[in-house]
Amino acid sequence: MGMFCEKCGSQLKPGAAFCEACGARVRAVTANANNAGSNNISNVSVGNAGGRGVTTAPEGRRGKSGGLMAGVVLLLVLLGGGWYYYQNYMEAVPSGAVVDDASSKKNAEATDNKDKVQKETQNKKAEETPLEKAQKQLSDKGVKGTVIASTIEKHNNYGYLSIVKNGEQYSIITYDLKNQRIGQTAFDKRLLYFTNKKPKAGDSEVVIFDITIFDDTHDADEKSGIWNGNNHLLPVYAFYKLDADDNVIPGMLNTGNGAKPSRFHNYFNEQRNVDTINLFLMDIKNLQENVNKNQVALP
Incomplete structure (x- = not known):
């Protein structure tokens, strides 16, 4: 059965003293069933009734998988929130109702000027004959x-x-x-x-x-x-x-x-x-x- 580096999770060559990927020192471990009960074995678990051992993923490898899974979950949450916003707000607002601030300000100023001209025209006294x-x-x-x-x-x-x-x-x-x-x-x-x-x-x-x-x-x-x-x-x-x-x-x-x-x-x-x-x-x-x-x- 293959062995893996405890630090980076890379597969080790048989009998290697150091990990070729990260350079970490390799602790002596045997993969057969006879030393399955040794306190020095941290990466081997007991297998089925036939006594065959099953190797678990190293701790570092599990950490990377967990981070990737968390990123996928976060992306799904964001996508779900965006869809909810679109369904409950954007579709409720009539098309064209949302305008940028510059256009709104320009339209407001034009309306104010028009009202001012109309008011001045109404208040202007007609010229006397x-x-x-x-x-x-x-x-x-x-x-x-x-x-x-x-x-x-x-x-x-x-x-x-x-x-x-x-x-x-x-x-x-x-x-x-x-x-x-x-x-x-x-x-x-x-x-x-x-x-x-x-x-x-x-x-x-x-x-x-x-x-x-x-x-x-x-x-x-x-x-x-x-x-x-x-x-x-x-x-x-x-x-x-x-x-x-x-x-x-x-x-x-x-x-x-x-x-x-x-x-x-x-x-x-x-x-x-x-x-x-x-x-x-x-x-x-x-x-x-x-x-x-x-x-x-x-x-």
């Missing part, structure tokens, strides 16, 4: 009624004109931005289109009207016209010419005492009154164009 803008500005100045025509789109730093309807009453409002003053003139179609009366070449024409200055202060022109509380009605006698485009060129301005003076012998002494009246004269053509363009119904 010219009439709405004039309405707000005049209302803030205490003007009552609805603006139905205005030159606010063409106004310069001096101001603009508007037609306001308050109940059944119509009036032309002069907003003098330069002096921050409001002037009100009773509406009359003949006054609106006074430029139809064209002066002869080199001559001047005259237009007569009243303008009430809101919240006026008593100053150099306080004796002209008439006062109603802080509102000052000024009669106006205005000379004018027209240029080649029918724009008004203001001339001399006169006024008088009382609401209906028989004579206009007074001159305007306050520059702010001159500014407001000239604004009325020079912007009247723009007001005509706005009325005609928008087909504003007027009495």
